[in-house]
Amino acid sequence: MGQLLRDGVEQMLPFATQHKVQFTLDLPQRDVCTKVDPQRTQQLIANLLSNACKYSDDDTVVHIRLEEINGQALVCIINSGPPIPDEFKPRIFRPFSQADGSDTRFKGGTGLGLKISREIVERMDGQIGFQSNAGTPIVFWFTVPLAPSGEAAIDQHEPVREISHERLNVLHVEDDSDFLEIVRTGLKDKADVTSVLSICDAKLAILQGRFDVIVIDWELPDGHARELLAGIAKHQPQAKIISLSARETSFKDARVDHEIVKSRTDLGDIVSKVVEIAQLAS
Structure with a gap:
């Protein structure tokens, strides 16, 4: 310990x-x-x-x-x-x-x-x-x-089962607070959305929560969100990743499951895609 x-x-x-x-x-x-x-x-x-x-x-x-x-x-x-x-x-x-x-x-x-x-x-x-x-x-x-006497390993417990949720859990990483609220409102009937404005807060949320889908805008005030991917792989391996940016980005990564460009997609389609991708995670 x-x-x-x-x-x-x-x-x-x-x-x-x-x-x-x-x-x-x-x-x-x-x-x-x-x-x-x-x-x-x-x-x-x-x-x-x-x-x-x-x-x-x-x-x-x-x-x-x-x-x-x-x-x-x-x-x-x-x-x-x-x-x-x-x-x-x-x-x-x-x-x-x-x-x-x-x-x-x-x-x-x-x-x-x-x-x-x-x-x-x-x-x-x-x-x-x-x-x-x-x-x-x-x-x-x-x-x-405590572990039984004489056993030195800390990993003595069966892995804790994933905590179940009746609704989807979505992490949305985006520096536009108005757009965060729009997406949260659009998903309110289908998902609990955790909205964060920076990479620092996203890293903490990734450690704390359990998410079905993580929606990311790559360009953030405190850096490029590519640095979140390793933490997602380690702490949220079940989560599907959606890129949701204002414009098409040159950043590509095989760990990203779907890409959405805001200017080409209305809110209804964004909600549908989040739910569809989440079903793949279940």
Whole structure:
């Protein structure tokens, strides 16, 4: 588990810098070998670290601690920030919830992070929870079983089954917020759409969520979206990729399943194509 936490911290460092926080990692001297699915655990760690960064006060530290308690590995992620309102606590693990009522789609997350985190932990025979009171740090914690004595590998758990969704899950990467809203509205009856405006936010969403289709405009303010493809292949292998750009692009990649040019396609056709491509992913 210690190595998974080290990898997670390293992966999330750019996001921490963006939100003006730092990480500290407190690990026991001896290895803590756990019975987990490493890929899903990395997703879980990314979800909890991103949540802590987003809701921390500026220039503070997010502290990550690992310890063994009663045959379980306990991971605590501790940050300083506004307390979670009492009225919000009962629904904190529900999808598309934020305590301030703001729109999750443009906050750099999927709106599904904590819900998915709970499902991942429970499917690995663990527990997840939080503590938040006025004047004290916020703590999100989870436990997972230790590996049987003498077994050093961290991958001791059967891979966690994909979390099922009745509706399609679509990630749309696009720097035009008006067009993001148009596509989201067009798909509202068929899909839950996570909309992000930059490569940085897209990388985080790819770590956090589970998507059937990823729709990409290649030219973004912080670079070319080709750099997302390796992460999609690693963390979202089930997802189909649709290129949706303002004009025909010279960029070609075999991993892209379909190309759409905005100026040549109306919204109805875009929606139909997303649904059609998604069916190939199922």
